[in-house]
Amino acid sequence: MPSRPRDATATRGAILDAGRAQFARDGFERVTIRSVAAEAGVDPAMVMRYFTNKAGLFTEAAALELVLPDLRGLGPDAIADALVDRFFALFEESPTLLVLLRAAATSPEAAERLLGVLLEQAGPALATAAVDRPAERAALVGSQILGFAFVRLVLGAPALAAMSREDVRAWVGPTLARYLTDPDLGP
């Protein structure tokens, strides 16, 4: 056994990383504490020590801050580009949003958390760019972003999976811009 040096924060981090990776791949229920511990090279009891629960591990693995850019004063095209770039980066830099997206489909708690992210983080930021009806417009932007991520990353549709960041900008950017700024939209 290599028996790594004893380091609480390191093993805690290893468990959290392994958990996040598995939650992103398999959702909540298919992930077992034993499989997370195995991937982290750790005893299953360590998971309980640091996260008390499987739910506790998930809660921490799914903690998310969108940190959206300031959209005030930008034109429709610039808004769209900024949003596409930010979400593109968000999905690339960490699997956290994918964790939440996957789990939300089968867990009411996770769904509520993702809805909270949408309403409390994305909502206010997007509202600053909406010409009217900010709740509807922000939710529609969220629906297109999540739907795109779902079909691209979860279903793995080739037509969307093959798109580069520039492609995504060109294809869905205008939709996001219009959802926020088109005054003729809505009933």
Next chain:
Amino acid sequence: MPSRPRDATATRGAILDAGRAQFARDGFERVTIRSVAAEAGVDPAMVMRYFTNKAGLFTEAAALELVLPDLRGLGPDAIADALVDRFFALFEESPTLLVLLRAAATSPEAAERLLGVLLEQAGPALATAAVDRPAERAALVGSQILGFAFVRLVLGAPALAAMSREDVRAWVGPTLARYLTDPDLGP
């Protein structure tokens, strides 16, 4: 005990209905054969008798035919209205598509099935209305429809959940129309 009359097709149907309802509410893994049997008022062994497997029950509960309308010769607005109406009805008349949407998030097999529905059923029908790049345009339409359903039905966002069919037409119809028919879209 009321002891209903012995009727194979009736109990089979009761099991299938209960299974579909629970899969639509909870996804695949949270549903247990015992809970389905209980809701159907039947012994758990009956589920195995008629569907051999939990997977077999799911396969049958998730069988889906979109039956999209013929879009050829329609203008952009008519195309959008027809699509919104059809999917609105699809989600209302049966929980099957919701079953597939929920399960796809955590099961590769279900994801492949939903992707198959998208590529083999929605794809060809939508391609008849696409000005070019039919694969990309059809997938984008699918992403917006599934994303809308996800945020409305799974997350339960109030702004989308409160929309009537006419509201949905007015808000997302133009997006669907442009994804298919806007010649300036894409890279």
Next chain:
DNA sequence: CTCCCTGGTCAACGCTTGTTGACTTGAGGC
């Protein structure tokens, strides 16, 4: 060197799950 606290191990528990096989019951054909 010795204490002791923290990080880590181990084996087991109780429970639920999918699934099985042997059994019982009911109704229609002779």
Next chain:
DNA sequence: GCCTCAAGTCAACAAGCGTTGACCAGGGAG
């Protein structure tokens, strides 16, 4: 009235799960 086969019941199985508590070890402080 009885026989038979389909429909339905019952109890149990093996496996996997989350979780627990008692135990070991190792390294810095005195």
